[in-house]
Amino acid sequence: MSVRHLAVIGLGLIGGSLARALRAAGEVGRISGYDPDPVQRQQALKLGVIDEVHEQAPEAVADADLVVLAVPVLRTAEAYAACLPGLRPETVVSDVGSTKQSVLRDIAAVCGGQLPPRFVAAHPIAGTEKSGVANSQTELFRNHRVIITPHEHQDAAARQLVARLWQAIGARVVEMSPAQHDAIFAATSHLPHVLAYSFVDMLARLERSGEIFPNAGGGFRDFTRIASSSPQMWHDVLRANEAAVADLLDRQIEELQQIRRMMAESRWDELKALFERARAARERYLSQIE
Structure with missing residues (x-):
């Protein structure tokens, strides 16, 4: 088991599928979750995608080793800011957004102009035209690429953890620049x-x-x-x-x-x-x- 406590912020297709896949691979222990939509929160809990659901982001990420922000790209920085009160200094945070320059720019703005070393920008190249946690799939990422775009302040151990987890669920990790x-x-x-x-x-x-x-x-x-x-x-x-x-x-x-x-x-x-x-x-x- 690589991660004792995973927190997923955004309980849709991608966040739900990642939680399912990591659990099936035996890579996580406890999984907590938060979504602004109460329907998605309750479905995720009912379907067993997560172990516990919270009504506020800081509560969901408290004591987490890894936080995944599975939200629309323009909401990534907002989600990160909402989590900050509950994050520990050693917590690794990653995302799944389809753009990377905007995400890194927005996260840096939240953090006073400098990217946090333990933020790892990632993008899984997988999905379907369906949305919502009810459509999440354990095998969604298998044999698909995941792009990681390291930044200049990147913590190497955090990057390695995120890459190893994606590889553990069958994805192929590729690194490139955000641009x-x-x-x-x-x-x-x-x-x-x-x-x-x-x-x-x-x-x-x-x-x-x-x-x-x-x-x-x-x-x-x-x-x-x-x-x-x-x-x-x-x-x-x-x-x-x-x-x-x-x-x-x-x-x-x-x-x-x-x-x-x-x-x-x-x-x-x-x-x-x-x-x-x-x-x-x-x-x-x-x-x-x-």
Whole structure:
């Protein structure tokens, strides 16, 4: 057992799945939890995801060896500040946010401008379009990557503890800089969610939308699946990583405009060549996609 007492702040899909996985792996003893939503608190307790639930964050983290902030990225610093009265100096705190520069910047602001050495910024690359602790899964992170983005004041032992716990539940830990992380996931995750939400919204506003959706096939379901994700979470992610996503969105708009010109000018061979390049690129990297 690596952690005697784990506290999970944010009892949703990710926080609940991490608690389940660590318990199943025998890596934690007692698990306490807090969520601002009383429904999630009671479900987590009823489902056995946690051992004890608290109505205030400081009570949940009191005496904890590790605290995981499993909250939307724009709420990470707020959650950390709420926990501070109950944290011990030696407590390790980590997060699961989809952006890293904003999280580290906001945590530093809470702490007077300097990041606490025992705060470890992490991002598991796993999830589903479902939310809430009722959808949490023990195997959610197995064979998926977890990105850790160390900062200049990072305590090595804290970083090693967090990495070891993720590895213990079957995840593959990768380290990179916060800036590199945000640029990569703007491309592979954040922009795709924007496109899926926008596409579904456009179709829903068409006069014939009532005929379109019942006749949609598997391709439509595959492309739009992520539009069923939490709007609040992705609103926060976009705000937190605005510059990187905006740059890629501009590039995507230019690409679509180019395709539109090809169609208008009957440049069908060029359009086919674009499709072939895209297909070849996806096939080339498919084995690396998780």
